Amino acid sequence: MDTVSIVNQKGGVGKTTTTICLAAALSKLGYATLVVDLDPQMNGTKWMLGRELEEDEASVLDAIITAGDQDQSSSDWPLARLIEPSDLGFDFVPAHADLANVEGEIGEKPSRPYLLRERVKEVEEKHQFGYLDEVDAHNASDGAYDVCLVDCPPSLGLLVVQALTASDGLIVPVSVDGMSMQGLSQLVSTTREVRKYLNESVEIIGLLPNNLDYRAGLVNEGLEALRKNYGDLVLDTEVPWRSKIIEASTYGTTLYDHAPSSDALEIYENLAQEVVSRTSVTETGKAQSSVQQ
Ligand SMILES: Nc1ncnc2c1ncn2[C@@H]1O[C@H](COP(=O)(O)OP(=O)(O)OP(=O)(O)O)[C@@H](O)[C@H]1O
Ligand SMILES: [Mg+2]
Incomplete structure (x- = not known):
């Protein structure tokens, strides 16, 4: 299973949109896909669940705060136990608003940046868990996922460091204007630091120009500048x-259901192919075809 984080510290550039639309496209193409919502805003969770998470419902937060504590077996929350099926063709782990409070706490011990990574690794080693039956009922056969997408919050704080430490690759949605591009060098250098100290294998898969209105003159200039600077x-x-993308998120559905004739479907499938070609994602988990077709 390859883990790919969708990251950009700038807000509103399309991280959640990319996560969900890419997950739908990957599932459609036969890759069993898991989405982890790591953003306390819970926008992805609302999209996938069709409602907000209740205060007392379990979330990825439980997996993070109970990771690595050997003596906590009675209240342990491996990620596999938190996986929910969605009607969108892939599975997900919801976020919780209280994720916002743990940014400081999880950084206290030196081993803390690895908590999410440990949990993601456990999903791969699913046979060690007693939760296999629950997972079997979901969109991945035998609970095996080909790819795990992590929707990150708009920051470069410790939650994002957790995500980068857990990831093989990063997709960085960018809206092509001067302001958005300014933060990219900071993101590239944070990635470099994570690679140096925490996770030598994390790579930026690519920057994804998003939300482009080609009628606006500056867009083409911005694209040219982006391609010139980042090749x-x-x-x-x-x-x-x-x-149609905004509508699909509003209605909590995918483009496949909401706008099957939209050209955006093909665009996200192209994105899925491009991501697969730039990573080592392989099709083994076999997303269930009934949901996809
Ligand atoms: N390609 C697109 N076409 C139309 N609207 C889009 C597109 N991409 C994103 N949007 C819209 O832009 C807004 C911001 O997108 P999104 O929530 O995905 O950004 P984000 O980076 O996840 O934001 P945050 O940083 O707050 O988590 C949403 O209303 C979304 O529907
Ligand atoms: Mg978001």
């Missing part, structure tokens, strides 16, 4: 502005 790091796929 091959910019994905070939570009996602245009599409009202």
Whole structure:
């Protein structure tokens, strides 16, 4: 299973949109996909669950705060136990608003940046758990996932460090204006630091130009500047502005259900292919075809 975080410390650039639309496309193409919502805003959770998470419901937060504590077996929350099926063709682990409070706490011990990574690794080693039956009922056959997408909050804080430490690759959605591009060098250098000290294998898969309105003159200039500055790091796929994407998120559904004739479907499938070609994602978990077709 490859873990791919969708990251950009700038808000509103399309991290959650990319996560969900890419997950739907990967599932459609046959890759068993798990989404982890790591953002206390819970936008992805609302999209996938169709409602807000209740205060007392379990979330990825439980997995993080109970990770690595050997003596806590009675209240242990491995990620596998938190996986929910969605009607969208893939499975997910919900976020919780209280994730916002743990940014400081989880950094206290030196081993803390690895908590999410440990939990993600456990999903791969699923046979060690007693939760296999629950997982079997979901969209991955035998609970085996080909890819895990992590929707990150708009920060470069410790939650994002957890995500980068757990990841094989990063996708960075960018909206092509001067302001958005300013933060990219900071993100690239944070990634470099994580690679040096925490996770030598994390790579930026690519920058994804998103929400493009080609009628606006500055967009083409911005794209040119992005490709000039970042070269091959910019994905070939570009996602245009599409009202159907906003509607799909509002209705808590996918483009496959909401707008099957939208050109955005093909664009996200191209993105999925490009991500697969730039990573080692392979199709083994076999997403259930009934949901996909
Ligand atoms: N390609 C697109 N076409 C139309 N609307 C889009 C597109 N991409 C994103 N949006 C819209 O832009 C807004 C912000 O997108 P999204 O929530 O995915 O960003 P984000 O980076 O996850 O934000 P945050 O940093 O707050 O988590 C949403 O209303 C979303 O529907
Ligand atoms: Mg978001």
